[in-house]
Amino acid sequence: MNPFGKLSLERKSEITLKDVIMKKSHVAPCSIPVGCPVCTIIPSHMLRHLSRHGPAALREKAWQTLQHSERLRGQRDVLAGLGAGRWGVSPGSKRRTIYDLSHDTVLPGKRVRGEGDAKSRDVHVNEAYDHSGVTADFFRQVFGRNSVDDQGMRLDSSVHYYTDFDNAFWNGAQMVYGDGDGVVFQRFTKCLDIIGHELTHGVTQYEAGLAYQGQSGALNESFSDVFGSMVKQWKKKQTVAGADWWIGEGLFARGVRGDALRSLKAPGTAYDDPQIGRDPQPAHMRDYVKGGADHGGVHTNSGIPNHAFYLVATALGGHSWEKAGKIWYDTLCAVLRPHATFADAARGTLRSAGILYGSASREQDAVKSAWQQVGVL
């Protein structure tokens, strides 16, 4: 199931370790024996970071090193803060719980399906369960990530929020889905990429923590679209050429003139309808929308970084999650800070591509070209 294969994952882990060490401590990477469990030259705070945020193979090594250090030095505090939270749940297991609000708004509602329980008769419940499971599997199998917080966090979802509610959201701790009004929208549990989008908001919260305003907010939105799209492509085993690159295809109710909410391939073309208007997304900085609504247009200007990802993925070919996805994931987890701009994201992905695939590599060139084409670089 692992698309990288065991050997290549190991190799990637070493590259990433060197990168993290260079960034965090400015120590020459060659002085550090990667496979060695007694790398006491690496500060414990960095090992803690690696044991939580590094790739799967690396987390194990970092954890072993922390344990070894503790035995050697008797420093129990090295392990403080990791403990049961990190290791109470074995990597790979999921803890999904679905709640039914029965049109109320007081979260979470009545528990109706837990992990491993039989199917419900309610399609909303089953879709929330299945799609959050696929998303969790995607993050684990592709990036070695253990749930939203990388510590095995529970995946809670509440369905039937209020009446005819036209939205889905992540409230910082769980997912919430409305039924849609049946006029513009169908039920919000319907699309795998929308559920992937919501869960990725959780991942971003625990990683770069991108502030939900202006450019950092549009990046927050874009990471959710990019990973939501990749979850769908991964589930369907689609190549970049075979994917539709839409977000929320099939979410609109019958009669609405539109294919989807957004398009990474051609931002601004997803819908054009007399009732709801026209897809306002730009694909280039010259069309960047300034203004106060929607936290400074976070769902509008995300079209620009969305299209940059599309350009990188299609330039590299194959499966989007194998290279472009890896570059974007590393940038989200190890580079970007809460108030990052589009330019920061461009420089960050350029740097991640250089570390993963080499300076002036085909991959790094693709990243540079993409950000140039959307007018950020």
Add this chain to the structure above:
Amino acid sequence: MRDGAALGAFDVSNMRLKLIRTGGVAGLAPPPVVVDTAALPEKEAQRVAALVAEARFFHLPAVVRSRKPQPDRFQYSLVIEQEGGRRHAVRCDEEAASGALCRLLHAVQTLKNLT
């Protein structure tokens, strides 16, 4: 300005409401919902009046912002004019709104089909 007494048969619960919603996972900006409670069925008008009272709408600050906005939530701008000239406008993030204000906002939004 004319006042209620001058007009005689004035129902103090008659209100004009204008609601603008932005944000949400779809990022749509649907047309504003404009409602005159005088044009609503009586039961609906009474429900809206009760929700306005419960939310203590005319005592709310003009801006109700979330210190840490939640992704994909709605933002609302609601203006209510009462006959007699009383007018108040509130802009808010859904996650920062009280339960009563949320119920009012959601109810007004779903009145769009009755206008």
